[in-house]
Amino acid sequence: MELMATKTQRGERRADALSRERIVEVAIEILDAGGESALTIRALTARLVTGTGAIYHHVANMNELLAAATDDVIVSAMTNVVSVADPREAIRATALAVFDATDSHPWAGSQLSREPWQPAFLQIAESLGRHLQALGVPRRAQFDCGSALGNYVLGVAGQNAAHARLHPHDRSAVLEDIAARWAQLDPDKYPIMRQVATQLPEHDDRAQFLVGIDLILAGITTVL
Amino acid sequence: MELMATKTQRGERRADALSRERIVEVAIEILDAGGESALTIRALTARLVTGTGAIYHHVANMNELLAAATDDVIVSAMTNVVSVADPREAIRATALAVFDATDSHPWAGSQLSREPWQPAFLQIAESLGRHLQALGVPRRAQFDCGSALGNYVLGVAGQNAAHARLHPHDRSAVLEDIAARWAQLDPDKYPIMRQVATQLPEHDDRAQFLVGIDLILAGITTVL
DNA sequence: TCCATTTTGGAGCAGTGCTCCAATCGGTGG
DNA sequence: CCACCGATTGGAGCACTGCTCCAAAATGGA
Numbered sequence: 001m002e003l004m005a006t007k008t009q010r011g012e013r014r015a016d017a018l019s020r021e022r023i024v025e026v027a028i029e030i031l032d033a034g035g036e037s038a039l040t041i042r043a044l045t046a047r048l049v050t051g052t053g054a055i056y057h058h059v060a061n062m063n064e065l066l067a068a069a070t071d072d073v074i075v076s077a078m079t080n081v082v083s084v085a086d087p088r089e090a091i092r093a094t095a096l097a098v099f100d101a102t103d104s105h106p107w108a109g110s111q112l113s114r115e116p117w118q119p120a121f122l123q124i125a126e127s128l129g130r131h132l133q134a135l136g137v138p139r140r141a142q143f144d145c146g147s148a149l150g151n152y153v154l155g156v157a158g159q160n161a162a163h164a165r166l167h168p169h170d171r172s173a174v175l176e177d178i179a180a181r182w183a184q185l186d187p188d189k190y191p192i193m194r195q196v197a198t199q200l201p202e203h204d205d206r207a208q209f210l211v212g213i214d215l216i217l218a219g220i221t222t223v224l
Numbered sequence: 225m226e227l228m229a230t231k232t233q234r235g236e237r238r239a240d241a242l243s244r245e246r247i248v249e250v251a252i253e254i255l256d257a258g259g260e261s262a263l264t265i266r267a268l269t270a271r272l273v274t275g276t277g278a279i280y281h282h283v284a285n286m287n288e289l290l291a292a293a294t295d296d297v298i299v300s301a302m303t304n305v306v307s308v309a310d311p312r313e314a315i316r317a318t319a320l321a322v323f324d325a326t327d328s329h330p331w332a333g334s335q336l337s338r339e340p341w342q343p344a345f346l347q348i349a350e351s352l353g354r355h356l357q358a359l360g361v362p363r364r365a366q367f368d369c370g371s372a373l374g375n376y377v378l379g380v381a382g383q384n385a386a387h388a389r390l391h392p393h394d395r396s397a398v399l400e401d402i403a404a405r406w407a408q409l410d411p412d413k414y415p416i417m418r419q420v421a422t423q424l425p426e427h428d429d430r431a432q433f434l435v436g437i438d439l440i441l442a443g444i445t446t447v448l
Numbered sequence: 449t450c451c452a453t454t455t456t457g458g459a460g461c462a463g464t465g466c467t468c469c470a471a472t473c474g475g476t477g478g
Numbered sequence: 479c480c481a482c483c484g485a486t487t488g489g490a491g492c493a494c495t496g497c498t499c500c501a502a503a504a505t506g507g508a
Contacts, residue, residue: 018486018487040463040464040465041464041465041466042463042464042465045488045489050487050488050489051487051488051489051490052465052466052467052488052489053466053467053468053469053486053487053488053489054486054487054488054489056465056466056467057485057486057487058486061465061466062464062465062466110338113337113379113382113383113386114334114382114385114386114389115386116383116386117390117402117405122406122409122414122417125416125417125420126413126414126415126416126417129416129417129420130416133416142416142420143420143423143427143432144432144435144436144439145439146416146420147432147435147436148376148435148436148439148440150379151376151379151380151383151436152372152375152376152379152436153379154379154382154383155337155374155375155376155377155378155379155380155382156375156379158337158338158378158379158382159337159340159375159378161338162337162338162339162340165338166341178341181341182346185346189350190346190350191350192349192350192353192354192357192366192370193346193349193350193353196349196353196366196367196370199367203367208367208368208371211368211371211372212368212371212372212375212376214443215368215369215372215440215443215444215447216372216439216440216443217443218442218443218446218447219438219439219440219441219442219443219444219446220439220443221446222442222443222445222446223439223442242455242456264494264495264496265495265496265497266494266495266496269457269458274456274457274458275456275457275458275459276457276458276496276497276498277455277456277457277458277497277498277499277500278455278456278457278458280496280497280498281454281455281456282455285496285497286495286496286497449508450507450508451506451507451508452505452506452507452508453504453505453506453507454503454504454505454506455502455503455504455505456501456502456503456504457500457501457502457503458499458500458501459498459499459500459501460497460498460499461496461497461498461499462495462496462497462498463494463495463496463497464493464494464495464496465492465493465494465495466491466492466493466494467490467491467492467493468489468490468491468492469488469489469490470487470488470489470490471486471487471488471489472485472486472487472488473484473485473486473487474483474484474485474486475482475483475484475485476481476482476483476484477480477481477482478479478480478481478482
């Protein structure tokens with residue numbers, strides 16, 4: 001019986017053996033299903049059937065795990081970007097890849113804007129910088145232009161995360177919700193927000209994000 | 225003795241009586257001194273000499289307290305903005321006020337990008353929108369332009385918070401730290417980040433932030 | 449003076465990240 | 479075949495968190 005158990009156990013172990021990759025994998029599943037607050041070591045130990053010690057043997061701490069998960073998601077999103085010749089189009093594509101990634105994995109957006117020196121952001125910044133160079137931005141201005149683009153992207157990524165925190169699985173509900181709040185503001189103090197509230201429900205986050213990118217690109221063109 | 229105690233206590237109570245304002249006030253002190261992680265209800269009960277129940281009688285929960293503290297800091301920063309006629313200059317001034325506020329109170333930057341529907345952000349957005357209108361941006365484009373500016377500002381605010389988290393009280397150390405990390409990157413994978421690393425130590429966050437604003441403003445001008 | 453209401457302080461609960469350690473496993477040298 | 483030893487595992491337990499609940503005290507009006 002022990003031998004059999006060992007045998008079958010081995011077989012199973014092979015399938016879902018504990019490893020850094022496996023842990024990051026189910027961490028992403030948990031995060032996608034329940035958001036940042038759902039990822040606890042207890043939840044991990046329950047999902048993989050094990051104890052806390054086993055997990056901490058493969059992963060230093062919660063922060064590192066979150067960073068690894070974010071890296072995973074972002075890197076895979078970036079590698080799927082089809083390379084185009086036009087630098088402007090390449091920047092749009094890169095930015096959109098980040099947008100889409102942080103839209104379907106809002107926790108990644110949160111982490112991204114929280115610890116921007118980690119590999120995930122490096123990849124993004126390097127890509128943006130490369131295309132800026134190709135665009136002909138003078139060396140002296142590359143840093144400033146890259147910073148502007150990067151900060152904008154990070155800002156929107158954080159926004160996506162905030163929206164998801166408000167309404168975990170209903171994207172359009174977020175806009176309706178915010179529109180309803182803004183519509184009830186004091187007309188004297190917030191005339192513009194009230195006006196914007198009427199445009200909110202029928203607006204497209206993703207398209208607006210791209211408009212912002214184009215705005216910055218237009219600005220960059222003026223300093224060429 | 226009881227009477228005396230009551231009397232003196234009354235006098236003292238007047239000075240540091242428990243109230244929502246007083247709680248928010250010391251919350252800000254704690255946040256400024258030790259960052260977001262330092263603000264715990266235990267720390268509050270210790271600082272004001274009281275219990276947890278007393279605090280929760282004035283404040284709904286931790287999130288609301290954080291929001292109130294952020295609101296306080298941002299509103300006071302915004303009201304100190306001197307009004308200028310030129311819309312561009314006004315936008316710069318508003319953005320700079322937010323930058324400076326989230327630079328000296330990084331926790332506010334974090335909260336700002338985390339829950340952007342709260343009064344603090346409304347104030348910012350309304351101000352930016354007003355000046356965009358004054359700039360002559362057509363009604364149809366106001367939302368998009370405001371969104372671009374707002375997201376950029378929120379992105380930088382979050383960045384300020386991240387930097388402070390890395391080195392709580394030494395701003396220049398952050399840049400040196402990040403520069404050191406980037407300098408050790410693989411030259412083949414991250415040529416641009418390595419090049420940027422050399423510019424990092426001698427660069428000015430604040431000035432670069434303004435360049436970003438000007439870049440977006442330049443872009444907006446092209447759609448006028 | 450009495451009483452209803454507001455305000456207070458703190459014990460206690462459920463949950464968190466993480467450390468620590470005894471038990472077990474798996475491959476290697478004798 | 480065994481004995482060993484490092485790598486791996488599971489979980490008890492600690493220090494900490496936000497928050498609830500309630501008995502006590504202070505306050506103010508009739």
